[in-house]
Amino acid sequence: MSLTSLVKRLIPRTLGYRIRKLKLFVRGCIYRGNTYSCPICEHDYRQFFDGGFDTEGNSKYQIIGSGRRKNIICPGCASTDRERLILLCLKNKDLKLWPAESILHVAPEPALSSRLKKWQKENGGHYLAGAKYHEGFYYGNDLQLIDLLKLKFDDNQFDLLICNHVLEHIEDDLKAMGELHRVLRPGGKAILQVPWSPILETTYEDASIVDPKEREKHFGQFDHVRVYGKDYTDRLKKAGFTVEVIEISILSLDKTHYIRYGLNPLEKVFVASK
Numbered sequence: 001m002s003l004t005s006l007v008k009r010l011i012p013r014t015l016g017y018r019i020r021k022l023k024l025f026v027r028g029c030i031y032r033g034n035t036y037s038c039p040i041c042e043h044d045y046r047q048f049f050d051g052g053f054d055t056e057g058n059s060k061y062q063i064i065g066s067g068r069r070k071n072i073i074c075p076g077c078a079s080t081d082r083e084r085l086i087l088l089c090l091k092n093k094d095l096k097l098w099p100a101e102s103i104l105h106v107a108p109e110p111a112l113s114s115r116l117k118k119w120q121k122e123n124g125g126h127y128l129a130g131a132k133y134h135e136g137f138y139y140g141n142d143l144q145l146i147d148l149l150k151l152k153f154d155d156n157q158f159d160l161l162i163c164n165h166v167l168e169h170i171e172d173d174l175k176a177m178g179e180l181h182r183v184l185r186p187g188g189k190a191i192l193q194v195p196w197s198p199i200l201e202t203t204y205e206d207a208s209i210v211d212p213k214e215r216e217k218h219f220g221q222f223d224h225v226r227v228y229g230k231d232y233t234d235r236l237k238k239a240g241f242t243v244e245v246i247e248i249s250i251l252s253l254d255k256t257h258y259i260r261y262g263l264n265p266l267e268k269v270f271v272a273s274k
C-alpha cells in the first residue's frame with residue numbers, strides 16, 4: 001500500500017476514533033451509578049448493556065464466551081465481559097501473569113489495550129499490539145500489522161501474550177499456536193481465550209463450510225471456522241505449551257462480584273506456558 005493511500009485510510013479512521021471516544025465519555029457520564037463496576041475504566045455505573053448474538057450454533061453447542069449475553073458492555077469504555085476477565089486475572093497476584101516486561105496483545109480490544117498500554121508505560125515495560133488489517137477498525141497509530149501464521153518477531157521475544165478470541169477465526173490454528181509458542185520466552189505465559197463448548201469432547205471443524213450463514217449454524221458465528229471442544233487444551237499442548245485451566249473462582253469473586261463486574265461465571269481462563 002502506498003503512503004498516500006495509507007494516510008487517506010488513516011485520517012477518517014482517526015476522526016472516527018475520536019468521535020467514538022467522545023461518545024463513550026458522554027455515555028459514561030449519563031450512566032454513572034452504583035450497580036456495576038468496570039475495572040478497566042474504573043468507574044461505577046447504573047447499567048451495563050447487553051451484547052453478542054444468539055445463533056443456532058451457539059445454542060446447539062452451549063458455547064461459552066460467545067452468544068447473546070446480558071449486562072456485559074460497559075457504557076463508559078465499551079469493554080466486554082471477556083476483557084474485564086482478563087484484566088482481573090492480570091491484577092490477581094497469585095496468577096503471576098503481570099507485571100510482565102514485554103507484552104504482545106493480538107487483535108487488541110480497544111479498552112483493554114488502552115489500559116495495558118498505560119500500565120506498561122507506568123511500569124517501564126513494553127507493550128506491543130498487533131492485528132491483521134480489517135477495514136473499519138482503528139486501534140491507534142501504534143498498532144502493528146501482523147499475521148498470526150507468520151509473526152514478524154524474534155523467537156523468545158515476549159513475556160506475556162494475550163490472544164483473546166482469535167484462534168477460532170484461523171483455519172490453521174495449530175500453525176498460529178506454534179507461532180505464539182515461538183515468540184514466547186521460556187517461562188513466559190500466554191492467555192489464549194476461545195469460545196468453546198463444554199458438551200463437545202472433540203473440536204468440531206469442517207473446512208468445506210465457508211458460507212457465513214452456514215458457519216453461524218455450525219460454528220456459532222459467521223466468521224468462525226470451528227467450535228472448540230474439551231480437547232482445546234490438547235491442541236495447545238501439541239503446539240508445545242503447558243496448559244493450565246483457571247476456574248474463575250480463583251479470582252475470589254462471589255456471585256455479587258460476577259454481576260457487579262458483568263462477568264460470565266461459566267468462563268474459564270486458558271493460560272499456556274512455555
Ligand SMILES: [Zn+2]
Pocket residue numbers: 038039040041042043074075076077078079
Ligand atoms: Zn469501563
